Amino acid sequence: MSSWLDYTINGLIVGNVYALVAVGLALIFGVSRLINFAQGSIYLVGAYIGWVAVVQLHTPLPLTIIVVAVAAAIVGLIIERFGLRPLQNSVRIAPLLATIGISFVLDQLVMLTFSPNPRALPSQLPDVRFQLGGGTIGPLDLLIAGVGLTSALLLFVFLRYSKLGWAVRAASQDRDAAMQMGVDVNRVNQAVFGIAAALGGVSGMLVGMYYNQIDTAMSLQATLKGVVAEVVGGAGNVPGAVIGSLLLGLVESYGVAVFGTSYRNLFAFLLLVVVLVLRPNGLFASARQAPPEPLTGTFIAPSRPVRIPRWALAVAAGGFAVLPLFPVSFYVLQTLINAWLLGMLALSLTLVAGTIGQVSLGHAALLAIGAYTSALLSLTFSVPAGLAIIGGGLMSAALGTALISPSFRLRGHYVSIATLAIGEIVSLVILNWEGVTRGPIGISGIPPLSLFGYDLISPTSIYWFSFAVMVVLALLQGRLLTSHLGRSFRAIRDDDVAARAYGLSLNRYKSLAFIFGGFAAGVSGGIAAHLYSYINHETFNTQQSILALTVVILGGLGNVVGAIVGSVALVGLPEVFRIAAEYRILIYGIVLLLLVRFRPQGLLGTI
C-alpha cells in the first residue's frame, strides 16, 4: 500500500518536471497555433547557459535564474523575429517546418560549442532531504514545483487581467479581427515568444540541476514529453498544461508499477491517443471554446505547382535508369538507392499529408511494420524476398490504416500529434513484444533481395530494383491523383465540410489514402530490411519520420515529382556536406531554413 503512495509521489515529481516545458509550449500554441519544436532546443540552450553561469562565473542561484531567463528570452525573440515572422503570411505548415530547422541549428550550435559529452550541473541549493512516503524530496523538487505553478498562475492572471494579455487572447481567437481592432499582433507574438523562451530556458537549467546532468540529447525528449502533456491538458490551455503534465507523470509511474520500466513510454503515448480520440480539445477544454483549428483547411494553402513537361520527366527517368551503365562509383549508386527508398516513403506521406491533408509525424512506423513483416516472412516461412516485400507492404497498409483510423476525426495539428504518438507506440511495441520481434536484440541474418530466384546483391541491381519499384509507385500515384479519387481527396483537404455536404464519406477516403500510402511505405521498409540484413527497434526512428515530412514539405505537398526531388536533395545534401564533418548537420539546418523562408510552398509547389 505504501508503495502506491510512493508511485503517486514519484509520478507527481516527474510530472512537475514535464510541466515546465509544457507551459511554454501551451503559451505559444495558444497564440500562434504552432507546435514549437524549437522549445526543447531553447530548454537545452538554457541548461548550457546555466552551466556557464554556475560553473564558470559562480553566480548565486537567483542571479543564475535571471541570467538564464534573459538570455533564453533573447534567443526566443531572435527566433520569432528572423525565423517565424517572415513566414506569417505563408502556408500554415511552413512555421512548423521552420521550428524543426531552428531546433537542428540550435542543438548543433550547442554541441559544437560545448562538445557532446554530458556535463554535471551542480545544484546550488542546500542538500537537505525531507522524508516523504518511502523516499525523500529535496529543495529542488519544491523549487521546480514552485516555478511551474507560479508561472502558470502568473500567465493565467496575465492573460485574464492585463491589457497585453487580452491582446494575446484576442490574437489567438481571431488574428485578423484583432488586427482590425488595433492590436499590434507582432508585439503580442514577441511578448509570447519571449516569455515562453525564458520559461523554457529556466526549466532546462532547473532540470539539469535536478539530474546533475546536461547533454545535447535532452532537447528532443523534452519536446516530445512536453507536447504530450500539453495536448492532454488541452492545447493552448496554460493551467491545463500543468494538470496534463502531472497526469502524464502519474500514468507513467503507475505504468511502471504495474507492467515494468520498459513499458513506461508506451503508457505516456497511449494516454495521449486516448485523450485525443475521446476529447480532441484536451481534458480541460470548455464546451464553449472555439474549435482549435479552423473549420476549413487553411492548414495547407494551395499554390501554383511548377508544371514539368512529360518529356522532361521521361528524360530524367531515363537518365537515372541508365546511370549505372556509366562509370559512377558504387557510393553514388548507394546514396541514390537511399534516395529511392526515402522517395517511396515520401510518396506515401505526400499522399497522406499533402493530398488529403493528414500531416503524419509517425510515418517511420509504417516502414518498421513493413520491414519486420518482410524480414519475418522470409526468415520464418522462407518466403522469397520479392513476395515478402509485397507482404510487408500489405501488412503496413492494413495495420497502419487500422491504427490511424480512430484519429480520422481529428484535424490539423492534432493529426500530427496523434500520428507522432502512434509512431512511438509501434516502436515501443516492437521493443517489448519479444516473442515476435525478438525485442532489443533485433532480427539479424535477413536474406538479401532476390527476384525470381536471382539474388540482387550488386549495388547496380539493387539500384535498378529500387528505382523501378519507386517509378511504378510514382506512376500509380500520379494516375490516382488525376482520377476522381484524387479530386475527392483534395476536396476533403481543402474543405471537409463542403466535401461532406457533397456526399463524400470522409473516413472512407481517408482510409483509402492510408491504404495506398501504407503500401508504398511498407514496401520501402521491406526493401530496407533485406538490404541491411539486420533491423531492430531503433532502425526506423522518429528522426526518419521528421526527415520524411521535411522531404514532403520541401518538394511541395501532394506533389509526386516533388517528393522524389526532395528525397534526392535531402539524402544528397548531407552527403555533399560530408567534407564539413561535424558542421554538416548545422549547414543542413541552415539550408533547410533558407528553403522554408524563400520557398514555403515547396520547390515544386502544392498540387
Next chain:
Amino acid sequence: MSNIDRRTLVKGSLAMMAGAAFSRAALAQSAEPILLGVSGPLTGPNAQYGAQWKQGFDLALDEIMAAGGINGRKLAYQFEDSQSDPRQSVAIAQKFVSDPRIVMELGDFSSPASMAASPIYQRGGLVQFGFTNSHPDFTKGGDFMWSTSVSQADEQPLLASYAVRRLGLKKLAVLHLNTDWGRTSRDHFVKAAKEYGAEIAVTEGYIAEERDFRSTLVRVRDASPDGLILISYYSDGALIARQARQVGLKQTICAASSVYSPKFIELGGEAVEDVHLGTRYFPQDPRPEVRKFIEGFKAKYGGQEPDAFNAYSYDAMNMAAAVVKIGGTDRRAIRDAFAKVKDVSSVIFGQATFDVESRRVKGAMNAELVVRKGQFALWDGKPT
C-alpha cells in the same frame, strides 16, 4: 634532429630506387599514408562516443608514428560521420569499399548501423573491424567481420563473480539498458549469478533516453534485494545511483565496466561513492601498456583521465597497425592477417590474439574497483 634527417634521407633514396625499379605509381603510393576508414557518430544522439573514439585513435597514432609508422609509411584514418544511422552507414560502406586507398574499416558504433553495413563490406571484400560491437551476431556477418569488443559471455560472469562470490550479495536487482548490448549482458549476468548461487529478485530494462528512475526504484525496493546491478553506460548509471540514494535505497551497487569514466564520478557525485565495478584496467594499474596509455592520454589531453571508450579505440588503432604491418595494403591479405597477429599489446586484454573461429578476442583482463573518496581505486576487500 639529425637522426630524423638521416632516416628521411634513407627513405627517400629507397623510394627513388623503388621508383626506378617499378613504376611511378608505386612511388606515389608509398609516399601516401596507409588509410583506414572509420564510420561512426560525430553528430546526433551518440556524438559523444565518436568524439571519444577520436581521442583514443589520435593518441595511438602519435605513438605509432613515433615508433616509425608502418614499415616507414604513415598510418592515417578518414572519419565519416554516420550519426549511427543505418541509412548513412551503408552509404559510407560503399564509399569506403569503392575507394582504393582505404585498406580496412573500423566501426560503426550502434548495432543497427554496423550490421546494416556488414553485407556491403563482406561482398566488397573490405575488413569491417567493429571494436565496440558486442552483438553476438556481429561477426557472423562473414569472414571480413572481426571484433575486439569484449564478449559479454566473458565479461558478465566476471561481474557476477565480483558481486556474488567476493561481495557476498545473495539477492540481486538487475537494471539494464534495453538495447541489444544491455539485453545480452543481462542474460549472461543472470545465468552466471544463478550458477554462483545468487537469487535474481527483479530485472528492469530501461530505454536509453530515460532520466527518471524513481518509480523503477520503488519496484526494486519492493523486491527487497541486497544488491543493485547496473548494466548501464556512465551517464544513465550515474542517474540511477543518485536517484537510488535519494529514494533511500542503501544497498550495495555493482556496475558493468561501461560506467568506467571520470564522468561517472562527476555526474554521480557523492551518490556513486562505494559503487563497485568490474573493469579491464584501473588508474594505478602497473601493467606497462596501461601506464603508457594513461600517461600518454593525460599528457595529450591536458590531464583528462581516459575512460572505457577511449581505451577501446586506442586498442583498436594499435590492433589495426599490427594487422597492417603483417598484411600490408592488400585487403584480402589484411583479412588473413587478423588470423595471424599474436599477442598484440592491449589495455583491455593485456595481450590480444584473435580466436579464428569466432573472430573475436577472448580473455579480457579483470580488475575489481570501487569508488573511494571520488576516485576509482582497487577494491581492498573491505566491505562497504
